[in-house]
Amino acid sequence: MAKTFFTVGPAQLYPTFAQHIATAVNEQVGSLSHRSEAFRKMYQHADEQLRQLMNIPKTHSIFFAASATEIWERIILNTVAEKSAHFVSGAFGKKFMEFSKALGKQTQVYTSEHGEGFPNLPEYKIAADVELICTTQNETSSGVSIRPDLLSAIKQKYPSKLLCTDLVSSAPYAQIDFTAVDCTFFSVQKAFGMPAGLGVWIVNDACINKSVTIKNKGAHNTLEDYAKNYKTFETPSTPNTLGIYLLGKIAEDMNKVGIDNIRKITDARAEILYKINNEKLQPLVNDLAVRSKTTIVYKSAISAKEWNALIAKDALVVASGYGTFKESEIRVANFPGIGEEAFFQLIRNFE
Amino acid sequence: MAKTFFTVGPAQLYPTFAQHIATAVNEQVGSLSHRSEAFRKMYQHADEQLRQLMNIPKTHSIFFAASATEIWERIILNTVAEKSAHFVSGAFGKKFMEFSKALGKQTQVYTSEHGEGFPNLPEYKIAADVELICTTQNETSSGVSIRPDLLSAIKQKYPSKLLCTDLVSSAPYAQIDFTAVDCTFFSVQKAFGMPAGLGVWIVNDACINKSVTIKNKGAHNTLEDYAKNYKTFETPSTPNTLGIYLLGKIAEDMNKVGIDNIRKITDARAEILYKINNEKLQPLVNDLAVRSKTTIVYKSAISAKEWNALIAKDALVVASGYGTFKESEIRVANFPGIGEEAFFQLIRNFE
Numbered sequence: 001m002a003k004t005f006f007t008v009g010p011a012q013l014y015p016t017f018a019q020h021i022a023t024a025v026n027e028q029v030g031s032l033s034h035r036s037e038a039f040r041k042m043y044q045h046a047d048e049q050l051r052q053l054m055n056i057p058k059t060h061s062i063f064f065a066a067s068a069t070e071i072w073e074r075i076i077l078n079t080v081a082e083k084s085a086h087f088v089s090g091a092f093g094k095k096f097m098e099f100s101k102a103l104g105k106q107t108q109v110y111t112s113e114h115g116e117g118f119p120n121l122p123e124y125k126i127a128a129d130v131e132l133i134c135t136t137q138n139e140t141s142s143g144v145s146i147r148p149d150l151l152s153a154i155k156q157k158y159p160s161k162l163l164c165t166d167l168v169s170s171a172p173y174a175q176i177d178f179t180a181v182d183c184t185f186f187s188v189q190k191a192f193g194m195p196a197g198l199g200v201w202i203v204n205d206a207c208i209n210k211s212v213t214i215k216n217k218g219a220h221n222t223l224e225d226y227a228k229n230y231k232t233f234e235t236p237s238t239p240n241t242l243g244i245y246l247l248g249k250i251a252e253d254m255n256k257v258g259i260d261n262i263r264k265i266t267d268a269r270a271e272i273l274y275k276i277n278n279e280k281l282q283p284l285v286n287d288l289a290v291r292s293k294t295t296i297v298y299k300s301a302i303s304a305k306e307w308n309a310l311i312a313k314d315a316l317v318v319a320s321g322y323g324t325f326k327e328s329e330i331r332v333a334n335f336p337g338i339g340e341e342a343f344f345q346l347i348r349n350f351e
Numbered sequence: 352m353a354k355t356f357f358t359v360g361p362a363q364l365y366p367t368f369a370q371h372i373a374t375a376v377n378e379q380v381g382s383l384s385h386r387s388e389a390f391r392k393m394y395q396h397a398d399e400q401l402r403q404l405m406n407i408p409k410t411h412s413i414f415f416a417a418s419a420t421e422i423w424e425r426i427i428l429n430t431v432a433e434k435s436a437h438f439v440s441g442a443f444g445k446k447f448m449e450f451s452k453a454l455g456k457q458t459q460v461y462t463s464e465h466g467e468g469f470p471n472l473p474e475y476k477i478a479a480d481v482e483l484i485c486t487t488q489n490e491t492s493s494g495v496s497i498r499p500d501l502l503s504a505i506k507q508k509y510p511s512k513l514l515c516t517d518l519v520s521s522a523p524y525a526q527i528d529f530t531a532v533d534c535t536f537f538s539v540q541k542a543f544g545m546p547a548g549l550g551v552w553i554v555n556d557a558c559i560n561k562s563v564t565i566k567n568k569g570a571h572n573t574l575e576d577y578a579k580n581y582k583t584f585e586t587p588s589t590p591n592t593l594g595i596y597l598l599g600k601i602a603e604d605m606n607k608v609g610i611d612n613i614r615k616i617t618d619a620r621a622e623i624l625y626k627i628n629n630e631k632l633q634p635l636v637n638d639l640a641v642r643s644k645t646t647i648v649y650k651s652a653i654s655a656k657e658w659n660a661l662i663a664k665d666a667l668v669v670a671s672g673y674g675t676f677k678e679s680e681i682r683v684a685n686f687p688g689i690g691e692e693a694f695f696q697l698i699r700n701f702e
Contacts, residue, residue, distance in 0.1 A: 002379065003379060003382070005379070005382040007382065007384060009589070010381060010382050010383060010384060010385070010589065010592065011382060012382060013379070013381050013382055017376075017381070018376045021372060021376060022373075025368075025369045025372060028353065028354060028356070028364070029546070030361060030364050030368070030540075030545065030546030030547075031354070031356040031358065031361050031362060031363060031364055032361060033358060033361060033670070034361065034547070065417075066416075066417030066418070066421065066548070066591070067417070067588055067589055067590075069571055069587075069588035069589070070417065070421075070571055070572075072570070072571070073569060073570045073571040076570070098570070099570035099571065100570075102569070102570035103567075103569070103570050104567060187589070189381075189589060194381065195380070195381030195591070195592060195593040196381075196385070196589045196590065196591060196592055196593075197417070197548045197549070197590070197591030197592070197593065197594060198548070216454075216455060218424060218453070218454070218569070219423070219424045219427070219449070219450035219451075219453035219454050220420055220421055220423070220424040220450065221421075236420075237418055237420035237421075238360070238361065238418055238420070238538070238540060238547045239418075239547065239548070240417070240546070240547060240548030240591070241361065241546060241547050241548070242546040242547075242548065243548060319384070
């Protein structure tokens with residue numbers, strides 16, 4: 001019996017994934033040269049579908065890397081000469097900050113309590129010499145998120161600084177105002193319901209222009225190389241071509257459903273998930289303003305391992321808490337690839 | 352009608368690829384956590400099958416990255432503090448050298464004429480302050496290779512320097528003596544007949560120990576992080592899990608055929624390919640000692656585009672020459688995934 005994965009990534013595959021990969025095998029997509037017209041059309045298709053789905057304007061380019069983790073490193077290398085600021089609301093924002101330190105940069109760091117986040121984001125002071133403000137729009141480890149209008153507000157306060165936000169587990173749900181966000185990224189093994197191995201990096205010219213001024217920015221996947229190759233929908237080196245093909249197809253399927261419908265279903269399910277509050281499970285995040293709609297974290301009387309033993313009869317799988325919260329919390333993905341029947345089976349088990 | 356790709360990468364998919372990916376979809380491999388026991392077993396399986404296939408000893412670890420291009424950067428970052436030496440016999444060896452320069456290192460560079468390579472590799476002098484010697488065992492752009500015993504000989508001459516060789520388009524064919532080679536790597540979209548998106552990095556403790564002494568080695572996929580995670584068959588961040596699964600399965604299939612048989616067939620086909628010598632096609636590489644058995648380059652009276660129009664009736668595809676040789680040369684892969692019928696059809700067309 002096929003399982004339904006409520007894990008937060010790798011996650012449940014999108015319902016059309018199997019069909020698209022079968023087509024890709026038949027069409028020999030895996031053998032296509034990344035310098036061929038067929039590949040350029042695939043890239044362009046994924047680009048167009050993502051633009052439609054996430055309302056990405058022409059001011060921004062869409063580049064492909066191996067993972068969001070790789071993109072963290074490339075962002076710091078390409079857009080920070082000296083200093084970055086970080087709003088850390090969990091383990092992944094912390095790792096992003098640690099990457100900046102490991103790359104020899106100075107960092108200004110604000111860290112929230114576990115599960116609390118930054119409901120007053122625009123009120124924080126950013127040092128004058130900070131070049132890039134790093135935020136986590138949706139923190140996969142703690143289930144806290146940042147309201148998109150707060151990103152716009154902090155950008156308005158610091159218009160000369162680059163603003164970056166991590167959409168790893170909230171794309172395409174999050175409604176980002178790209179006039180405020182210079183740089184964002186996600187990986188496909190979350191809400192897009194694909195196997196891991198592809199990261200998507202969305203940047204504007206301010207980031208690309210900044211990278212031109214920076215000397216030591218690595219050798220591979222620099223923004224300049226990306227921008228040069230992007231003009232003809234190519235990549236600096238051989239990318240995960242099959243992943244790009246699948247992403248284009250799944251984004252197209254999501255466009256057929258419509259992003260408004262995806263958001264409505266996500267909101268409705270999030271409401272049901274957050275109503276769970278009993279002796280075994282309580283939502284970690286209390287402040288409604290920072291509750292993630294796509295990755296729900298519960299304080300749990302029993303571990304994910306024990307939950308998974310209980311719900312194995314229904315072929316359901318949830319994720320453990322992250323790091324030190326591995327035993328005391330569970331995480332539940334609310335991604336579009338999850339079927340309605342499995343969703344309500346999980347709810348019945350939780351109730 | 353399905354095509355047979357004689358392109359040098361992305362290349363013809365291995366005959367069992369379609370079956371393995373169907374199994375992976377059924378087994379929901381794409382949803383597996385990279386911190387789960389199921390993933391660790393997949394990694395271990397790929398590791399064991401590669402060790403058997405390529406005779407990789409316990410002295411070496413096997414790590415997964417996104418591509419050989421990424422691995423170039425990680426090698427320089429992790430094993431070179433000041434200076435690397437490069438034997439450049441084509442465009443890819445040159446790019447590897449340029450990565451070292453872009454990362455701020457000094458370089459000692461030997462460059463061969465196009466199609467000539469380094470038949471006397473051990474006779475070249477390497478500067479005393481060079482830490483890493485970079486060679487291309489098989490240069491995909493020019494079809495020249497280095498006999499494995501010459502790699503052993505240069506290591507014997509410079510035992511205190513690290514020796515690296517690029518097996519991108521010769522693994523698993525090349526018979527490497529891992530007591531001489533500290534570091535090597537390949538990507539799976541060549542002879543392993545898989546879609547792109549996975550690079551394999553094989554290093555010994557000398558490389559890992561060297562990386563500990565180096566300060567600015569990037570933040571992502573450092574050798575120290577790899578080594579730490581490898582103890583339990585894990586990776587520093589979410590890898591291309593599906594790719595690792597498929598690589599293990601295809602390496603297992605290759606082991607069933609037997610590496611000796613794969614080498615015999617490769618040798619026999621290479622002999623047939625190099626016999627082609629007519630007014631339209633002449634082998635580029637004249638010196639038998641440096642002729643690649645896996646990537647054959649021809650000087651061609653007509654371009655690959657024209658060849659592909661001619662051989663489209665048999666559903667065959669060859670690759671163009673690289674860079675400035677795009678119109679005047681063609682490249683033909685001699686990889687294990689290519690069927691016998693298609694191979695002889697190509698030969699008949701060439702004759």
